[in-house]
Amino acid sequence: MRTVHVSLGERSYDIHVGTGLLPRLGEWCRELGLSRRAAVITDTRVAEHHLEAVMRSLRAAGFDPVAVTVPAGEGSKQWRQVQRCHDALAAARLERRSLVVALGGGVVGDLAGFVAATYLRGVPFVQVPTTLLAQVDSSVGGKVGINLRAGKNLVGAFYQPRLVVADLETLGTLPEREYRAGLAEVIKYGAIADAALLGLVESGMDRLLRKDPGVLEPVVARCCEIKAEVVSADEREGGRREILNFGHTIGHAWEALAGYGRWLHGEAIAVGQVLEAELSCRRLGLARGDRDRLERVLAAAGLPTRVRWTGRRVDRLLEVMRLDKKVRDGRIRFVLLAELGRAEWGHVVEEAQIREVLLG
Structure with a gap:
């Protein structure tokens, strides 16, 4: 495993890159000192392959996670899905020290990050990118957002994750x-x-x-x-x-x-x-x-x-x-x-x- 540090003062965080990292996700999240409630935002395709491993890891570390699943594809980066996620977080009674985990590719990372940035004016989130594009680019740097009909990523925010976990084994299920x-x-x-x-x-x-x-x-x-x-x-x-x-x-x-x-x-x-x-x-x-x-x-x-x-x-x-x-x-x-x-x-x-x- 290799660890890359993003140096941003109090918003600094680590990126872990390696194989077989999902079982350690809960342990690393626990070290962030957050409350037990958590939500994992993912899409229908990624959920089939990796959601259970992530939920199991979080539960083993003492978290009480709920899963929020959106349709796979760029079409999910829209206001309707943001509202669905907000409603799900409210129903699960997430608090300001609760955790949002973005499990998926760039679409899920952008959407979940924007949801985390705007729910309760900002709750912590962790990126677990499952595509190569997300692992090398979109999961790092804090750009989150959604699309408008007029163009891509025209609504969004700068909102840094607390941690990025890039498990290369997840690429095995990638088309x-x-x-x-x-x-x-x-x-x-x-x-x-x-x-x-x-x-x-x-x-x-x-x-x-x-x-x-x-x-x-x-x-x-x-x-x-x-x-x-x-x-x-x-x-x-x-x-x-x-x-x-x-x-x-x-x-x-x-x-x-x-x-x-x-x-x-x-x-x-x-x-x-x-x-x-x-x-x-x-x-x-x-x-x-x-x-x-x-x-x-x-x-x-x-x-x-x-x-x-x-x-x-x-x-x-x-x-x-x-x-x-x-x-x-x-x-x-x-x-x-x-x-x-x-x-x-x-x-x-x-x-x-x-x-x-x-x-x-």
Whole structure:
């Protein structure tokens, strides 16, 4: 097991990464000094595989947990499910020192975190991510929220977990497509902050695709280290934390336009990374060979790297991009790569150039 510390003063917490960790969850939660009442928020698919192990671990540690199950999929990140969860927590008489456990992927983590942030004006929560994407990215850093029809994650909060437990064994029940989608975030971390990590992913791709813990554990832990470093320096995305959005300006817009669930998040940001790397070539002089290498690594992970764009589709994409949280004064800003392993944030790119890159 490897432990990564997120240093945020009184809001600091640990991330445990390893195999066979679910039985120890209750023990670690007990060390947080919370009250006995607890709620585990999960989805229907994850519940089949991992809910009983989590409930058993919590009970063994002295907790009195209830389970709250939502439908699997991006569609659960909406107000209706938030209200359902709030009502369930109230019925279980959770208090301000009670515990909410988010058991699932990014959707469950975002939803449960937002529920915890808003119930009784904030109750403690613990992330137990069961997808690769959530283990390396969305479970760390305290961004929680839900979607609107207008776009992804437009309602939310910064609310840090008290603990993250990433049990790599849970990835064994993850559909292959979702696992590969998580590799898009892994590759992103190498592209923005650690060229050596990108090289490790590139050379170890076969072992990663087999979910070999010998390479998976250090890769997941390194991604968490990078995010912990960035979040510790810029918790509320006032500057450097924006580098984590590489590939997301276009990727989030395409995910929303295509229809949530039709494209997985990692698939959309894989396409976004390739296009934003192309912008990086034109704006920052990123070497063409680096751009092509990034596309090859994404393709080797079995991820899409291109979309067939039409003028009408580009028009609609730009409409969605204007709602991006990084927009300032109506101008779209991007994270761009100066080189593989080094990203810069805050670059304003005019819509004419975005259109030019999309239409190729």
